Amino acid sequence: MNVELDPTNRKILSELVANARIPISELARKVGLSKTPVALRIRQMEEMGLITGYRANLSPLQLGLTHVAYMQIRLEDTRQKALERFNTEIRKIPEVEECYMIAGGFDYLVKVRSRNMSEFRKIMAEQISALPHISSTASFVAMEAVVEQDFSLS
Incomplete structure (x- = not known):
């Protein structure tokens, strides 16, 4: 399944990749929408399987895995x-x-x-x-x- 992304969804995804913990209000401000449509778009992309989860990225080097x-x-x-x-x-x-x-x-x-x-x-x-x-x-x-x-x- 190939998903076509409009510019707003691309911006939402880019912001989430940069900071998955960004508050919806700040994300909404950055993409020029209110909180409700942004939350709806995120939920739709999750349901489509485009967003598969959220996680903390660990530093292997700081963990000694060099x-x-x-x-x-x-x-x-x-x-x-x-x-x-x-x-x-x-x-x-x-x-x-x-x-x-x-x-x-x-x-x-x-x-x-x-x-x-x-x-x-x-x-x-x-x-x-x-x-x-x-x-x-x-x-x-x-x-x-x-x-x-x-x-x-x-």
Whole structure:
């Protein structure tokens, strides 16, 4: 489903992405409407599934999670049941920040965030390598985050 957004809804979403805790009265002032229509638009976008929730963004660096590694994972079996089982199991590893099924020379691209190389090695050995249907992995350690951002409409 593709949603067409009018300029007012785009502005509302941009403001909410910048500050999800903005009071409705301030948001209404910024978009040039009264509180009731703004609240109605927000509720409609929530019901449509366009707004999926509100959350606090934590700083991984302040939490000591400074080590980022990307992994290419190739599976020995890519039939639907094997993919579903792998997907279910990798979701259980809290250090896996992102996981994408990839069309190309490997099957999954996984972002793992940990405190250091030693912790990453333990996650690799005890959790990721134990996942079902893995035939091979390759790891790449990030040296510096050049761009790291949440999704926005701009």
